[in-house]
Amino acid sequence: MKQYTILGGGIAGLSTAIALKQKGIQATVFEAAPAIKPLGAGLLLAANAVKGYQHLGIAEKIIARGKLLPTFSIFDQQGRVITSADAAKIGQKYGLHNFAIHRAELHEALLAELEPGQVQTGKRAAGFERLSDGGLEVRFADGSTHRTDYLVVAEGIHSAIRRQLLPDSEQRYAGYTCWRAVVETPPSLKGLYVASETWGPDGRFGIVPLAGDKVYWFACVDAPQNDPVRSIFKVADLQQVFCRFHQPVRDILENTRDHDLIWGDIIDLKPISKFAFGNIVLIGDAAHATTPNLGQGACQAIEDAVVLADELGKNTDPAEAFVAFERRRMERVHFVVNNSWRLGKIAQLSQPWLAGLRNILFRLVPESVNERQLKALLEVDF
Ligand SMILES: Cc1cc2nc3c(=O)[nH]c(=O)nc-3n(C[C@H](O)[C@H](O)[C@H](O)COP(=O)(O)OP(=O)(O)OC[C@H]3O[C@@H](n4cnc5c(N)ncnc54)[C@H](O)[C@@H]3O)c2cc1C
DSSP states (O other), X not given: OOOEEXXXXXXXXXXXXXXXXXXXXXXXXXXXXXXXXXOOOEEEEOHHHHHHHHHTTOHHHHHTTSEEOSEEEEEETTSOEEEEEEXXXXXXXXXXXXXXXXXXHHHHHHHTXXXXXXXXXXXXXXXXXXOTTSOEEEEETTSOEEEESEEEEOOOTTOHHHHHHOTTOOEEEEEEEEEEEEEEXXXXXXXXXXXXXXXXXXXEEEEEEETTTEEEEEEEEEOOTTOHHHHTOOHHHHHHHXXXXXHHHHHHHHTOOGGGOEEEEEEEEOOOSOOEETTEEEOHHHHHOOOGGGSXXXXXXXXXXXXHHHHHXXXXXXXXXXXXXXHHHHHHHHHHHHHHHHHHHHHTOXXXXXXXXXXXXXXXOOXXXXXXXXXXXXXXXX
16 A cells, blocks of 8 residues: 655645545644644635535534634725625625634644544654655654655645755745734624724734634734844834724734734745656645735645545546646646735835825726636635
């Protein structure tokens, strides 16, 4: 029996392990973290991701842990609507849309679908060798090795295996840095069902209600990469940056403690033109990390899981399945990466007159244009 190995126990790795299991393939997952802990912030999953989990038969269990949000709106800093999308209407065409979940809840739901011991933690892959019998040997940072026939690389944007395969692959800094947190919903926002972003010249602030009276927020501000000043920002510093933003933003920051903050620069992977390398395939952020502006990184990782399993079911030679996967996914994920990059530049405009002009133009975008963009993002090929 041929052995399959998945490197990385994030959304891509765990979703793929589930999808492969349904095709009768029991893959071992090696995860670098010493334990899979309830870390991270929130996540919005769009209709294409929900479709992916429906395809795998696990959508109901995941939806039960999160919150479906009927609307997504973009506001200016005074709280006036720039644009708004009706998730219920979108849902009629593309299926359940605008679903918010805490990352820890999603991880728990995915892990529950796997066999005990299928995910081995504390195993950071450092590299691989091709063996004379056609197999692969993965080397781990702890000095141990593992032999496998097929390798699915889901290690995220900093993937060690991708760097070995494609030493020239490049991470790009988007020009803005980001804070995230999950906090108790402030009293003024109880019963909030609108996911939103607020765009102002000083930055961008996203609010996503979660299940259990929690709210996930993120804030993006233009800054140099690895800025030592921003890296030690406290809530009080963010309150100063966003002091001109409408009340919900200020109330949420008021409810946030310094230790709630998760900080990181926004980076993506400059599009690469190869995911399949014989008996190795790259998926998720390891293959196509995107900026978060379209909320599609995890959604595309979930699509990867479904498409990879589908191709392994259709092709007798797994290496051919990996090539078929690459063919099916490449154009779509590049579309997401490129459009998300562009949207980020527009959303982060910091000159007040340009930001004002942008808001006017966004309000004028015809329904048919929005509809075309949604179709391109939300329609799946499975
Ligand atoms: C601020 C922000 C907000 C976002 N919001 C959304 C959103 O709302 N909706 C959405 O769809 N997407 C969103 N994304 C994108 C989403 O988080 C990623 O696309 C998604 O997590 C990718 O999953 P992954 O499993 O490919 O990679 P990761 O989540 O990075 O997981 C990789 C896993 O591999 C492990 N690992 C790393 N190196 C090794 C190694 N050498 N050996 C073994 N294991 C290793 C890591 O510990 C990790 O567990 C957001 C991203 C950011 C930065």
